[in-house]
Amino acid sequence: MQNKPFVMSLLSSTVLLAACGGNGDGNNGSAANSNRSTGSTAQTGTTPTAPFSCPADYRRISLSNNSVIANVSLNIRSDDGIATLTVKTPADGKTGDLIICLGKPDPVPAGVTANYVYEVKSSSDLSVMASSTLTLNFASDVVPDPNPPVIEFADVTNGSVVYKPLVQGASFAGAPNYTLAANAQVPGLYVVRLTK
Incomplete structure (x- = not known):
């Protein structure tokens, strides 16, 4: 019975971590942040191809x-x-x-x-x-x-x-x-x- 408050406290911490953007892996969300920064670097390095279009008077x-x-x-x-x-x-x-x-x-x-x-x-x-x-x-x-x-x-x-x-x-x-x-x-x- 004495373990119930500890388990409840642990669950509350996990829910709070998830709500604040933590991933529960001990990195406090750094893995998610590193993915975002990698994605933004890749986007600046490539130029998107413009879709094909005809000139307006064609x-x-x-x-x-x-x-x-x-x-x-x-x-x-x-x-x-x-x-x-x-x-x-x-x-x-x-x-x-x-x-x-x-x-x-x-x-x-x-x-x-x-x-x-x-x-x-x-x-x-x-x-x-x-x-x-x-x-x-x-x-x-x-x-x-x-x-x-x-x-x-x-x-x-x-x-x-x-x-x-x-x-x-x-x-x-x-x-x-x-x-x-x-x-x-x-x-x-x-x-x-x-x-x-």
Whole structure:
């Protein structure tokens, strides 16, 4: 019977320790404090990756495995109506979570000289799609050289620009109206230079 007050006193001390942040291990909460300081050090050492987003004036589509039907062609059209990106979903319908954007960059990156410049952006690899084709429909009084004109990929690296050829699709060149198409499975800048 004499031990009851001692046990009650011991229980009261344990409850008081827990309420004050102690962990009952004799360190008076130092383990919890050291975890907090370690966590804050790790946070200052890493920069969080910004979530992918399209520029405000770009058009976009969002895909996920839960909402994609296999072998379907989806279109994104630029605000000016000139560029259309057509992507075809894979045969198994599995694209993962994917956001695709199309628009006119403003400003155009330094060094890029072209009559028409459009940018394709993607949150992940566009090659998961069965196909991805960029089509440009425009009218111009400029006599193109070469004729018909072609869509090229403008690779901008460290301030220098290299224009790369693409696999061209069907085209129509009946001046002043032009319809050009090219494979566009890589995010980046797609351009038409009417004169080089």
